[in-house]
Amino acid sequence: MNEFRIYLSIETRRNFPKLTQDFLERAKTAEELTALNITSTSDSIIDDHLTSHASLLHSNSSNSMSRNNFKIYSRNSNNDKRHYNNIQLSNSSNQPSHSNKIYGQTSYDSCKDTELSHLSNLETNIPSSQNLQQPQHHYNNSLKKVEEVLIRDQLDVIYSESKALLRNERHQDLALLFKLVNRVPNATNELKKIVENHIYEMGINTIERVSGTAINDPKLYIETILDIHKKYLILVQNVFNNAQDFIIALDKVKKRLTQTAGSTTKSPELLARYCDILLRKGNKGVEETDLEEKFNQIMIVFNYVEDKDVYQKFYSRMLAKRLVGQLSASDDYEESMISKLKQAGGYEYTSKLQRMFQDIGVSKTLVPEYEKYRENHRATGIADFSILVLSSNSWPFSAPPNFILPIELKLTFDSFTDFYIHRHNGRKLTCLHQHSKGELQTFFTRQKYILQVSTYQMVVLLLFNKALNWTVERMQDETQIKSELLLQVLFGLLKSKLLVCTDINEDELDEDLKDTNIKLNYSIRLATNFKSKKLRINLNVPLKSVE
Template identity: 40%
Template sequence: MNGDSRNRAMQQHSMANRKITLEGMWSEVEPGLTSVFQMKQMSKGGYMHHYSTVYSYCTSMTHNGQEPPSAPSLQTKSKRRPTGRGEPSCSDAATPSTQAAWVGMELYKKLTDFISGHLVGVREKLKHHRGDELLVAYAKQWQDFRFSSKVAHGMCMYLNRHWVKRENDEGRHKEIYPVYGLCLVQWRENIFSGLETQLLRAIMDMITRDRNGELINSNLLRTTVDSIVELGVSADVDGDERNQASANRTVTDPSRDNKAVGLHVYKNSFESHFIDETIKFYTQESQSFLATNPVEIYIGKVVGRLAEEDVRCTKYLHESSGPLLKKTMEDVLIIKQMDILHAEFKKLLAEEKLEELASIYNLLSRVPNGVDSLYKLVETHIKEFGGATLANNAEQLMNDPRAFVLAILEVYDRSSKLIHGAFKGDHGFSTAMDKAFEHLVNNNAITVLAKNPAKVSELLARYCDGVLKKSTKNPDELELEESLTRLMVVFRYVVDKDVFQKFYSKLLSKRLVLQTSASDDAEASMISKLKALCGFEYTAKLQRMFQDIGLSRDLNDQLRAHLETGNRSFDCEFGIQVLSTGAWPLTERNTLIVPAELERPLIAFKDFYGAKYNGRKLTWQFNLSKTELSANCFSKKYIFQASSYQAAILLCFNSKTQYPVVELQQMVGTERPYFDQILVILLKQKVLLIREEAEEVDEKDLLVEGVSVKLNTAFKSKKLKINLNLPIRAEQKQEEDQTNKVIEEDRKLLIQATIVRIMKMRKQLRHQELMAETLQLLSNRFKPSVIIIKRCIEILIDKDFLKRDEEAKDQYTYVA
């Protein structure tokens, strides 16, 4: 401790030990307080003298031998505690505690009277001012008074820390404040209460001018509003600037702030009035603005006003007003204008103005449930423009898988741009888009024209076939992968995924058997995508088909080694693929008498396979086979790519150059009219002729009695390798019908298997519960009708897999 500190401590000690009366103490302190509140300069020594005087008075226990008078207001309901040494209780004599209470109360009353008297003069100075003049004068007087109150608070620090604290802790008085709080209470009662109406009117007028764009003194407003906040004083307010949270615009500890400075004066006197004025101002402005301006401009105006009020709250309002002010603004400017904004949204949506839609979305998303009613509008919009896009060229799209997929993807891209560009990918709008797109994919002009709701699944499968099949226009690997990825976007919305599987597996089988796949990696990638979306069971047969092709390669290598070992050879090269009956979508085959040139290799393979796999049965699928024939009977050597049936017909002409159609059909052994369809292709290609004239022929020409066909020895073509194996339209239609029939049968079996699986696990289940679980489990494959499920339940009851409960007919029991 240095010398000055030691001297001050000794002085304070000596002052504390001297006896001092209330009148003597007040005669020394009152002039100092007068100087402080008159904003006169006070030396540090003078300040310490007054502090020590108050300290000495408060620590005195007796005054000139006088006992403290009876003060009922200071008595407490203390319980009588027995003592062991015969000391008097609180009710028998004045204890140091009651003496200290009396001492503190007398000083507290003196301070109250002094502050109240000082504020009488302040009130006189303010009562004649109005408007901005009142705010200027009020702010000046408040700042001076606030500073003086803090100085007075420091001078009476001992009173604050001991007497005031004890009074509050013991609950003697509810309205005992530290000296700084006492000053604020007196200002509230003597100044603010009398000027509240004029003061609030002046504040509101200045805020209105600020909203109208006029330049105002925001510091003046902030000082005035801060004073109102601080007038909500509580018993533990601290006059120290460092500890007074309310003095700062940013409150680091809201719980402490609410305790130290109650907001009831601010809320009741200012905030309620401010909110009413805000509602009035913006209601009038919004109505007048909408009457003279488009809604698009109004949206920008509202966004600007909301931002302005956020700044305004930061500049001169208490932070607690922020949420209420924001809600009020949103109620007046958005919720009350919701019908107008919704009508504008419909207009903008029809024109797909993304920036304007984004603005109105951002505005409406500020209020609770503000955009919920817009989801249905977006869903309807996507359905309408998507349906119109597909309806424009429905007939073309129904027969062109690539055009259909590109059209539906165009709709998807447009919808996605709308959702992400205008609505930031909002979950509600994304869900609305999904609902609209699912409806659009499964119910559109193409499905109506085809009278088949599963037509889309077939088109997607055929699009895949076009992408994955070898051609001169095959894209590179990256473009191919991108095409498959884009296709899966559409496939995700397909309901009849089992129909897609049937058509895809049939087309895949042809690509694998005929070796026309553009890329094995692309085929594997597509199956992987289907497996990720639909599960392992969905792609199990597809993967088995790939395994069979791999095993067939090994089997052909073994066959060649076997033939070389036996020194056996044939006039032709051949390869055979063994396909598992359960995995491949094999159809009924047409009969064929195998030509002698091809029969010997088939017999050799049959013997080899039978020796290797005893008990397995081979059934030849000539409709999946292909043959290359070397033609040396024309002016040039040609190679014909033909089906097995076409090869059988052409090989007959090694013996002679002309046959009656009936004889030729008997030699080939294929039933009509399928034989006629194959022969017509050869006639159209001019390899065979009915007549010398080069006119078109059809199947009717082959029905003429005695008609013959002959080899066209004058055949010419610019190509040396000619593909004769062209698709037969009637065969395609037959395959489609057969596939659709298989799909219906497979669906019934799958539904029955699903029901049995559910009942085996549940044992007993009511009808509605069984229906719900069946629909849920089958939803990733197709959406079965309720009628079909009921029929399948009846079939299972007839087969004794299920039985109805005798007491509850709507309950089924599993029969083990």
């Protein structure tokens, strides 16, 4: 007579959470299940035996029960003999309550007993099928019945316990729980929803804590999203064995987090700002290898950005300013980032960005060619001159309002225009003065200073080569600069103490003065006693009304 044993293993501890304790109480009457011998080949009888076992596990235990013996008949189909199989159940009063065990085996290969804290741990092991004379389907039916009793009928408790395990980050126990639930068809669907909701809840709470200062600290915001991604990717890999359903659920959560953490434009803008921080000069503390890894991490967030056109718009603007202002840490880094965006978004997505780089390269060859042109034509103008020619449909710039250039600048611009039109017939050049800058040297002070100024500041300061005193109204008439821009320019020069206004006292200038407080009839003059500790002074600051 062939026989095999099924051992069921449950280990408990003291001080369990209530849900788990309730679950274990239902199994308390079955502390020791020994010698369950099944010798019958009849499906119906085996099912009856296991049904009796199932009802036993679900019955309420009584601590007063010291020992129960159940006799179950199983019929041998060959000789109609009856064999008695005893299921012995005991509740030993001298056994510690935190080490009750039910031993079980329901798989082909023997494996070590493992422990799932707070939950039953079903370890399965059945002798090799070559040693069994019973048909394989008898074993399968038995296994299904065990799974039904110990797993499927306890799913509500298991799902509830999984929430506690997630909150407490008990990942090893959660992995064992997943192995149990994964044995039951479709049972992981609810577990997947629980995990998805947990990740979203924890993620959105984390992001909201930093979103208030995100616009001023995009690095913290993006790195917080990346930390969430890394943490829960490890969870899916280690706990859920990289199951495809859980990977898809994680992707859905990350997309929701990227879209709902603020407005739909917030994440794309902050991601572009984070890129700008990494790609600008002066980014200390980031090695070359680290920077490439940062670019890869940026692409993780980029893939979950819903409106990638918004990101492209902000990235394009910031790239343009880095290129025009020569603020890029490295052209190689810029090209590497654009290459990654091209792989993710396609050729059309990055075509304008690539043409911007091409324009910078072409402009570098234009300057020496123009120098030769000046020599051949004996052109006069600015001695040290450089220029960028940008295609209007690739760069995110618009033409500023016209104003009158002083003669010192006009001669050079006219000369370059003639050179360029001669080479490219039919093209038109429009000056982007809001992105132009230059240097002036002072001759009205004892110490000579080099002033780094915008084109607008240069136009205003060059007025004082004509006269030492100007009213605001005369300045505007002479330059044709829009009033709101002119007031901003004058405000900055007054704050630097390079210009003086007799209608504004120093206390007012240092405290409450605004550019709108400057009136058209105010008189402005050069500060002939101007002094500075620096010989090279940067006065070029962004203007509110200009790109």
